[in-house]
Amino acid sequence: MKIFSASKIREADETTISRQGITTGELMERAGTEVFLWLKKRFPDKETVFHVFCGKGNNGGDGLVVARLLHNDNYKVVVDIVEGTGNPSEDFTANFEKLEQNNLACNTNEAYEYKKHKIIFLDAIFGIGLNREVGAEAKEAIQRINNSAVKIISIDVPSGMFMDRKSDIAVHSDMVLTFQFTKLAFYLAGNCNFIKEIKILDIGLDKDFIANEPTQFFLTDRTEAHQRYRPVPAHAHKGTQGHALIIGGSYGKIGAVTLSSKAALKSGCGLVTAYIPKCGYTIVQTAFPEAMVLTGGEEHINTIAFDIEPKAIGIGMGLGQQPETQQAVLEFLKHQKTPMVIDADALNILSYNNEWLNMLPENTILTPHPKELERLMGSWEDDFEKMEKIRAFAKEHKIILVAKDAFTIVACNDRVHINSTGNAGLATGGSGDVLTGIITGLLAQSYSPADAAIFGVYLHGLAADIGVCETSKQAFTASDIINYLGAAYLKIEAEKAQK
Numbered sequence: 001m002k003i004f005s006a007s008k009i010r011e012a013d014e015t016t017i018s019r020q021g022i023t024t025g026e027l028m029e030r031a032g033t034e035v036f037l038w039l040k041k042r043f044p045d046k047e048t049v050f051h052v053f054c055g056k057g058n059n060g061g062d063g064l065v066v067a068r069l070l071h072n073d074n075y076k077v078v079v080d081i082v083e084g085t086g087n088p089s090e091d092f093t094a095n096f097e098k099l100e101q102n103n104l105a106c107n108t109n110e111a112y113e114y115k116k117h118k119i120i121f122l123d124a125i126f127g128i129g130l131n132r133e134v135g136a137e138a139k140e141a142i143q144r145i146n147n148s149a150v151k152i153i154s155i156d157v158p159s160g161m162f163m164d165r166k167s168d169i170a171v172h173s174d175m176v177l178t179f180q181f182t183k184l185a186f187y188l189a190g191n192c193n194f195i196k197e198i199k200i201l202d203i204g205l206d207k208d209f210i211a212n213e214p215t216q217f218f219l220t221d222r223t224e225a226h227q228r229y230r231p232v233p234a235h236a237h238k239g240t241q242g243h244a245l246i247i248g249g250s251y252g253k254i255g256a257v258t259l260s261s262k263a264a265l266k267s268g269c270g271l272v273t274a275y276i277p278k279c280g281y282t283i284v285q286t287a288f289p290e291a292m293v294l295t296g297g298e299e300h301i302n303t304i305a306f307d308i309e310p311k312a313i314g315i316g317m318g319l320g321q322q323p324e325t326q327q328a329v330l331e332f333l334k335h336q337k338t339p340m341v342i343d344a345d346a347l348n349i350l351s352y353n354n355e356w357l358n359m360l361p362e363n364t365i366l367t368p369h370p371k372e373l374e375r376l377m378g379s380w381e382d383d384f385e386k387m388e389k390i391r392a393f394a395k396e397h398k399i400i401l402v403a404k405d406a407f408t409i410v411a412c413n414d415r416v417h418i419n420s421t422g423n424a425g426l427a428t429g430g431s432g433d434v435l436t437g438i439i440t441g442l443l444a445q446s447y448s449p450a451d452a453a454i455f456g457v458y459l460h461g462l463a464a465d466i467g468v469c470e471t472s473k474q475a476f477t478a479s480d481i482i483n484y485l486g487a488a489y490l491k492i493e494a495e496k497a498q499k
């Protein structure tokens, strides 16, 4: 799914108004109606109290439409107009007047007499139009909302959240009902406390505009993942499903390479060879009998040489950074032409030898976690700068960068893809090793590097989303990601079949 900037969303808005021959007020009525219908379905109990906090712009206007529709549908509605939210917009004023005509008064300071669990706060103070720091009055309203113990639903965006820069204060939403497009700011690490759940409401913006307007940002949602997924061909055999080579491990870190190798095979490739130091030989052969094993070095890898022809290579997991290992990795990378995923210690070795980055084959995939990312490309001021640096770094070195985070980012071909699956259960040792294994396994199955990275990250997160429902987040381990890969594939197959 495309992610547009606030100014592009305004363009979509204007194009829709002109092509569909409607007014801005009619579009606002449509947007408010979608919110109303969603709320009505989710909260059918007419005793529910909706306390709507409105700013004076169009986000506040949306809030007023919702308030009126709820009121006319016999819900209990309380409306507060928040001061210090700019000059009233035309459509805000029109809807404010309609509210009076419908006998719904604002700012009545009405005390709730209702049971607490039936109160819902609707946040319509600011939307995508926030363009300066929030002033004292609006801040107070935001704090009041946040300090409440009730369910908070934001219209379009959590009020106070900037679309293009770091936000210091914003509503902490349980649910954001956002119009037509998801927003980039929702996925940034610094904003993760502001949103628990996102629901995109279709408000019928112009389809041609959405299809044709270019953007650099995409959300890897279900549709996007389905497009990249390649089912196993009916005539497949282990020779056609690709051979993955996983290089890594050192004394005490053989688990990393074992996890990675298992994940590669479970992602669907035909054969897996693990290239490890001799100290891991019995461990890998015993823990993972499906793998073939090659060795180089005793307790750490000191040479990388083999006579097999893998279709993809994953390197770095548990490798260590002994000088001999570093030398072996650099020598190895110098001659590589095979599609490759570089992770962990192999990435660190590359960061100390930055000039090597340009020698990597085009579209080599790098999978750093935040610390490794910083070592590779330097630090960043905020999430927006980080995103921009990632995009530019991938472009400059003609590589694919998989920046692991709560919402993992894949930068390739001057585009940024934000993953939508995964959860805090993935914050566990070895989950990165598993991801590298999955992506290598997909590469071996002839996925393009971009598809392997984007779909691999999605699949990894989906396995965790399915898994934690049975294991809990606390008890979820990297091995569970591998165990639930099958369920993730089955879910994707079932969703595709439903279409």
Ligand SMILES: NC(=O)C1=CN([C@@H]2O[C@H](COP(=O)(O)OP(=O)(O)OC[C@H]3O[C@@H](n4cnc5c(N)ncnc54)[C@H](OP(=O)(O)O)[C@@H]3O)[C@@H](O)[C@H]2O)[C@@H](O)CC1
Binding pocket: 009, 010, 013, 027, 028, 031, 055, 056, 057, 058, 059, 060, 061, 062, 084, 085, 086, 087, 089, 125, 126, 127, 128, 129, 130, 131, 132, 133, 134, 135, 138, 155, 156, 157, 179, 180, 203
């Ligand atoms: N496009 C769509 O798909 C549709 C969009 N719709 C809705 O419109 C929303 C965008 O509305 P919006 O442009 O009126 O801006 P909004 O966020 O309400 O802010 C209000 C105004 O406040 C001001 N202001 C800014 N910062 C401030 C501050 N710190 N402190 C005080 N004031 C501040 C600033 O005005 P200024 O003072 O700069 O003139 C700004 O314009 C969008 O999120 C969605 O809900 C739907 O109705 C229809 C379909």
Ligand SMILES: [K+]
Binding pocket: 059, 123, 124, 125, 126, 127, 154, 155, 156, 157, 158, 159
């Ligand atoms: K809002």
